[in-house]
Amino acid sequence: MKAGIVGLPNVGKSTLFNALTSSKAAQSANYPFCTIEPNEGIVSVPDDRLRRISVHIVPKKLVPTALKLVDIAGIVKGASEGLGLGNKFLSHIREVDAILQVVRCFEDPDVVHVAGAVNPVSDIETIEIELMLADIQTLDNALPRAERTAKGGDKEAKQRVDVIRKCLDHLATDEPLRKLTLDESDAKAISSYGLMTAKPVLYVANVDESDLEGEGPLVQQVREFAAKTGASVVPVCAKLEAEIAELDEADRAEMLASSGLQQPALATLTREAYRVLGLHSYFTAGEKEVRAWTIPIAATAPQAAGVIHTDFEKGFIRAEVYTLNDLETYRSEKEIRQAGRLRVEGKNYVMQDGDICHFLFSN
Numbered sequence: 001m002k003a004g005i006v007g008l009p010n011v012g013k014s015t016l017f018n019a020l021t022s023s024k025a026a027q028s029a030n031y032p033f034c035t036i037e038p039n040e041g042i043v044s045v046p047d048d049r050l051r052r053i054s055v056h057i058v059p060k061k062l063v064p065t066a067l068k069l070v071d072i073a074g075i076v077k078g079a080s081e082g083l084g085l086g087n088k089f090l091s092h093i094r095e096v097d098a099i100l101q102v103v104r105c106f107e108d109p110d111v112v113h114v115a116g117a118v119n120p121v122s123d124i125e126t127i128e129i130e131l132m133l134a135d136i137q138t139l140d141n142a143l144p145r146a147e148r149t150a151k152g153g154d155k156e157a158k159q160r161v162d163v164i165r166k167c168l169d170h171l172a173t174d175e176p177l178r179k180l181t182l183d184e185s186d187a188k189a190i191s192s193y194g195l196m197t198a199k200p201v202l203y204v205a206n207v208d209e210s211d212l213e214g215e216g217p218l219v220q221q222v223r224e225f226a227a228k229t230g231a232s233v234v235p236v237c238a239k240l241e242a243e244i245a246e247l248d249e250a251d252r253a254e255m256l257a258s259s260g261l262q263q264p265a266l267a268t269l270t271r272e273a274y275r276v277l278g279l280h281s282y283f284t285a286g287e288k289e290v291r292a293w294t295i296p297i298a299a300t301a302p303q304a305a306g307v308i309h310t311d312f313e314k315g316f317i318r319a320e321v322y323t324l325n326d327l328e329t330y331r332s333e334k335e336i337r338q339a340g341r342l343r344v345e346g347k348n349y350v351m352q353d354g355d356i357c358h359f360l361f362s363n
């Protein structure tokens, strides 16, 4: 899973990206190369349930699940026509699963605003328009080819032509594709185009240090805007996060407490990103490791097993499942089994968030 950080220049994207990817909390022994490329990093998804499981099943190591972040610089008004870094950066956005749009909600006379004044809703609209224009270009380019193939009688191409036209009509009403409902088969017909306004978006309101809860008027404007499209808003102070990221564990806790934050933004952000992506986690727990795995919310037990290894999905027989609650009540798998709380689930079982599992499979 990959999320792209976008936003106008000088809104705090790089500050946030660096804070998230360089954070000592984000780093983990399992992802030693946190920064893959200058603008690409992997962050562990903080999850306190790993620690809670390991109280009862003591492993050699804890393995959190991870999210890939890309800092996509260079979006400016006119980007879809090649201004700024133009099309180069747009191609990066096509590859991500979700967009984290940083919106400037902090006032600072020393930091120039590209449009002259801090106006988060207008900033969001500027970017949305560029992405819509780029999607229109993509679809305009794809249409003639799909039409040619459709003429030869290709059924899939015919469907693609219909969906492309439907998307173009929708974009002509100045609405992002996110708001167009397509059934699974239609969505699949155009999935290879990486249409940007169809991707889920999360607004990251970069707030002033004096407004960490995001209660000021600027963040409220973003919230009202987001509510109309069903998007979420997470207030973050990138500058403070960058300072927190530098600290080791003990100092970090102290800094969080003194600034009135419950947890670093990384935790809130990754949790929200999971939600907009329709993802959750399940766990495997043994002496070797206690580990979190990411799955789509509707994933069945065999699909969940397939995230560990494709053979597990193919040869899936059954899963033994229990909850963290059970573990905290009975304190060991043996006791859970004896109490009759260890469930045996078959191939149609839909995984629940936080399930702890063993999979049985044949080779």
Ligand code: GDP
Pocket (backbone or CB within 6 Å): 007, 008, 009, 010, 011, 012, 013, 014, 015, 016, 106, 107, 108, 111, 206, 207, 208, 209, 237, 238, 239, 240
């Ligand atoms: P980018 O162009 O969007 O990547 O923006 P940068 O991360 O480079 O930030 C632009 C400037 O804004 C830098 O001087 C940052 O120090 C400053 N900045 C970023 N976040 C905050 C913030 O939360 N508050 C204040 N006051 N300044 C910030």
